[in-house]
Amino acid sequence: MESLSLLLDGFASVLTPMNLLYAAIGVLLGTFVGVLPGIGPAMAVALLLPVTYGLDPVAAFIMFAGIYYGGMYGGSTTAILLNTPGESASVMTALEGNLMARRGRAAQALATAAVGSFIAGTIGTMLVVFFAPALASVAVEIGAPSYFALMVLAMVMVTSVLGHSWLRGFIALFLGLTIGLVGLDLNTGQQRLSFDQPLLADRIDIVVVAVGIFALGEALWVAAHLRRAPLHVVPVGRPWMSGGDVRRSWGPWLRGTAYGFPFGAIPAGGAEIPTFLSYLTEKKLAARKGQDEFGKGAIEGVAGPEAANNASAAGTFVPLLALGLPVTATSAVMLAALQGYGIEPGPSLMTDQPELVWALLASLLIGNALLLVLNLPLAPLWAKLLRIPRPQLYAGILFFAALGAYAANMQAFDLFLLLLLGLLGLLMRRFGLPVLPLILGVILGPLMEFRLREAMAISGGEVSGLWSEPLAIVVYVIVALAVVAPLVLRAVRPAPAAVAAELEHEHEHEHSADKEEVER
Amino acid sequence: MSKTIVVGWSPDAYGEAALARAVEEARHRDGRVVVVNATRGDALVDDRYATDEQLTALTSRAKEDGVDVDVRRSLGADVGDQVLAVANEVDADLIVIGLRRRSPVGKLIMGSVAQRILLGAECAVLAVKPAA
Numbered sequence: 290m291e292s293l294s295l296l297l298d299g300f301a302s303v304l305t306p307m308n309l310l311y312a313a314i315g316v317l318l319g320t321f322v323g324v325l326p327g328i329g330p331a332m333a334v335a336l337l338l339p340v341t342y343g344l345d346p347v348a349a350f351i352m353f354a355g356i357y358y359g360g361m362y363g364g365s366t367t368a369i370l371l372n373t374p375g376e377s378a379s380v381m382t383a384l385e386g387n388l389m390a391r392r393g394r395a396a397q398a399l400a401t402a403a404v405g406s407f408i409a410g411t412i413g414t415m416l417v418v419f420f421a422p423a424l425a426s427v428a429v430e431i432g433a434p435s436y437f438a439l440m441v442l443a444m445v446m447v448t449s450v451l452g453h454s455w456l457r458g459f460i461a462l463f464l465g466l467t468i469g470l471v472g473l474d475l476n477t478g479q480q481r482l483s484f485d486q487p488l489l490a491d492r493i494d495i496v497v498v499a500v501g502i503f504a505l506g507e508a509l510w511v512a513a514h515l516r517r518a519p520l521h522v523v524p525v526g527r528p529w530m531s532g533g534d535v536r537r538s539w540g541p542w543l544r545g546t547a548y549g550f551p552f553g554a555i556p557a558g559g560a561e562i563p564t565f566l567s568y569l570t571e572k573k574l575a576a577r578k579g580q581d582e583f584g585k586g587a588i589e590g591v592a593g594p595e596a597a598n599n600a601s602a603a604g605t606f607v608p609l610l611a612l613g614l615p616v617t618a619t620s621a622v623m624l625a626a627l628q629g630y631g632i633e634p635g636p637s638l639m640t641d642q643p644e645l646v647w648a649l650l651a652s653l654l655i656g657n658a659l660l661l662v663l664n665l666p667l668a669p670l671w672a673k674l675l676r677i678p679r680p681q682l683y684a685g686i687l688f689f690a691a692l693g694a695y696a697a698n699m700q701a702f703d704l705f706l707l708l709l710l711g712l713l714g715l716l717m718r719r720f721g722l723p724v725l726p727l728i729l730g731v732i733l734g735p736l737m738e739f740r741l742r743e744a745m746a747i748s749g750g751e752v753s754g755l756w757s758e759p760l761a762i763v764v765y766v767i768v769a770l771a772v773v774a775p776l777v778l779r780a781v782r783p784a785p786a787a788v789a790a791e792l793e794h795e796h797e798h799e800h801s802a803d804k805e806e807v808e809r
Numbered sequence: 810m811s812k813t814i815v816v817g818w819s820p821d822a823y824g825e826a827a828l829a830r831a832v833e834e835a836r837h838r839d840g841r842v843v844v845v846n847a848t849r850g851d852a853l854v855d856d857r858y859a860t861d862e863q864l865t866a867l868t869s870r871a872k873e874d875g876v877d878v879d880v881r882r883s884l885g886a887d888v889g890d891q892v893l894a895v896a897n898e899v900d901a902d903l904i905v906i907g908l909r910r911r912s913p914v915g916k917l918i919m920g921s922v923a924q925r926i927l928l929g930a931e932c933a934v935l936a937v938k939p940a941a
Contacts, residue, residue, distance in 0.1 A: 326853065371853070516884050519848055519855035675854040 292418050299647030303655060308351050311344075312652055315352035316659045319359020323366070324671045325682070326373050327507055330360030331618035331728075335499035336686070338626055339693040346630045346645050351652040353626065357619050358410055358656050361602050362664060365402040365595050366671050370395060370523050378560035378598045381568040385583065385590025390523040392586045399668050400528035401538045401588050402595040403661055409546040409596035410657040413603025416550055417610070418650055421639065424611035428636035433743035434755050438764035440737040443556040443614045445768050448726045449775065461722040464713070465730020468498060475735075476742055488702045495625040496697040498731050501707045502724055503618075504690040506714015508683040513715070515679060522672050528665050538592040541571050545596030552597075553604020556614050560601040567593035603653070610638060610646055613736070618725045621732050634736075812840030815901040817892045817926065818867075819846065819857035823907025826939035828867070831905040832876050834935075841877040843899050847891035850884040858882075889925025901932050908936040 303312070322333040333356050341349045361378070368379040369386035382402065389398040431439075448458035471482045472492030483489035530538070548563040548570075571589040575581045583590055608614040613634030615621035627634050632642055639646050664671070694707040717724060741755075748754020756762050816831035818824040828844065835842045844867065848858040859867075864880050871878040879899075883891045896904050908923050927934050 373853070516850035516886075518850060518884060519858045520853060521860050522854045672854075676852050676856070678849070678851045679853075680851055 292422055295422075295643065295647045296418050296651060298644075299649075299651030300655075302347060302644060302648045303351060303651045308348055308648075308652070309655070311348045311352045312355050312656050313659055313663070315355020316359040316656050316663060317355075318352075319356035319361075320363040320366075320660070320664060320667075320671060321359075321674065322356070323360035323363020324674050325363075325677075326367055326371075327511060328686070329364075329503075329618070330356050331499075331622055331724075332503035332507065332686075333360065334619055334622045334626070335496070335503045336689050336693055338496045338499065338622065338629065339696040341626050341629050342696070346627075346632065346642075347648045349626060350623070350645065350649045351656075353623050354649055354653045355656040355659070357602065357623075358406075358599070358653065358660055360619070361599050362403065362406050362660050363671065365406070365591075365598070366399060366668065367675070369398045369402065369591070370525060370672055371520050371675065373520065378564055378601075379594075380561075381564040381594035382591055382598070384568070385587050387523075388584070388586035389588065389591060390525070390586075394586060394588075395523045395525040396528045396668075397530050397534050397588060398586075398591050399525065400530040400665065401534060401592045403528060403664055404530070404535075405538065405542045405545065405592045405596040406599040407657055407661040408542050409549060409598075409600040410603055410660075411654060412546050413550050413553070413600040414606075414650060414653045414657065416554075417603055417606045417653075420554065421607050421611045421646075421650075424607060425636045425639040428612055429640075431636065431760060432758050433740045433747060435758045435760040435764065437737060437740040437744055437755065438761040438768070439556065439612060439614060440733055440740065442764050442768050442771070443608070443616060444726070444729060444733065444737075446556060446771050447616055447729055448723075449772060454721070457720070457722045458726050461717065461724070462726035462730045464717075464722075465727035466734040467730075468493060468727075469731045469734030470738075475739070488700060491698075493706060494694075494697045494703065495622075495628070495732060497694045497703050497706050498710055499622050499625065499728060500690045500693050501710025502714040502717070502727060504686050505707060505711025506718060506724075508687050508690070509711055509715040510718040511679055511683055513719075522675055525669055525672060528668050534588055537588050540574070541567070541589045541593035542596045544570060545593040545598075546600040548593075549597035549600030549602075550604040553601030553616075554607040556608045556612070556616050560598045563597040563601050564594035567597040606650075606653070609634075610649075612636060613638065615729065615732065618728050621725070621728045625732050628732075812838045812902040813843060813899050814838075814840050815843045815845060815892065815896045815899065815904045817847070817888075817904070817906040817922065818844045818859075819907075820859045820863045821857065822939040823909065824857075825907075826937050827905045827907035828871075830935065830937045831903075832871055832874050834903065834905065835876045836874065840902070841879065842871065843879045843881060843895060843901070845881045845883070845892045845895045847883045847885065847888045849886065849888060887922075887925060889922040889929065892922070892926055893929045896930060896932065903932060904930050904934045906934065906936055908938050910938065 318333060319330055322328045322330060334353050364374065364379040365382050368374040368383035369390050372383050372387035374380045374383040386398045386402065389395065444462060448462045449455050471489055473490050474481055480490050545567040548567045549560065552563040568590055571593040572583045575583055575587060575589055605617050605620050608616055609620045609624065613624065615624045624634050691704060691707065694703050697703060744754050748757060756765060814831050814835050816827050818828050831842050846859045848855045868878050868880060881895050885891045892904065904926060906923055906926055923936060
């Protein structure tokens, strides 16, 4: 039980008034950005990256952890009250959650989402506490070829499994890898893609990329679609649950956690698949018990996917901490923050920076508890946030974006780059390119190149050196399977997104009147 | 000759006061009522933009009072301009709006739909306040 005592040490370092304050700020900020569709935790962490210059790593990561979990929770609020899932992870929550809200059970839907998130987040974090050190101690032995293979795996999985279009995913990935290449080659000192600009030779700061793509891109996109018919938020009081609701939610919470965690932990994270599986399972189980409320607002349909969503968020910390492999946009930006502190992410992180890692894990648990305490009473307040006019909101975001990009290096040139990357972000949204592969490419690209160089140096330039280790071969086989399996699966059974769209369509006729979008 | 009365309406006390007065005027002058429910549409949620249920309730209530009601919903940069546009289009004889009590300083800070309509209207404008 060495992990537990280390975790307790982590608690000891987190439980100071200042750090608790950072945790509370993170949780509130995370919920704030999660509630507002289009602004996710990734953007919030990106905007706060410059904060890390003045904060010690522990405090910064406590805040980021709060933002991450808070964002997940906030997304479910919007999904339930507005039927506007802010991210693909809460699509399934929106299905039954909004139906519950329409039947006057919004308070129960929010409560089961909050408590389910808390339980799944806590169990998930405890699993990270036990798995991550074990994985890291194995991973330290991994050689450069296998490491390179793992990074290829993460990129292929994130790009092909999660997205709806392979082509779009890979375009985004290669855009990201290209941006990651700009600057001085660390081995030979050659300039790459710098167009003889000394400022470009210095590499593009990750803050500028993240803020440009997330914040500026989103702001431009929203500005291009400024006016849309307002939606109607279901009025809600203080969330609460009756004993019967709790009895019906227990099973889905635990099953959702069981689905979510493994999907988060393998380097192909993302909550889309586990939330979908959880939804289907609960639907089948409810039908078998003969009390099928699905399609009319079943509490199981909120409890399960919401737990799966948060458990997978917790699971993504396993590859992040043990391997230095981020699989969600938020954890990718958190990895960039680590690098900003000069901390090398990877298997040695747990032994080199035990204080930081265990404080982070402890703060995840604390943030989770804070979320439950703060958000159950505050739900009506969060719903009010949706009344903020977009121009004011995005003006604020643009201000912080520009400030952050400039503060990174105090170079006006960075503001120009920010604008350019913002335009790229706008175009990506316009053409449906996913943002995650790009960010992953920018952040993982240089690390991957480093491992590739290392592997090639070991093998003396022989390409076969890349599959000289058994683990590398296994990983490449998984990569091949990951590419082929979806093709086969899609032929046999429909994709999650298609089923979600179908379910949505089924519900459509029940409230088609409210859903008409008067866009212009 | 039948008169056309345009009313700037939102599902709240101000909108209700304006609508009640508009319906009264319409019965008095044997006119018809055009209800404008407008929004800037720049926030995700706008309570002053009516739901379909609220609009159906409005129409049926007016019908009970024996007044013909036409509902217009619109989306644009300025709510006042949208009311004025409808007033021009239907060649209104009267615009009825609900008005908030405000101090001159409050007026200075908060731009108002009412002011926009008062200044820009081609016809008479009647401003009513909800019973306190």
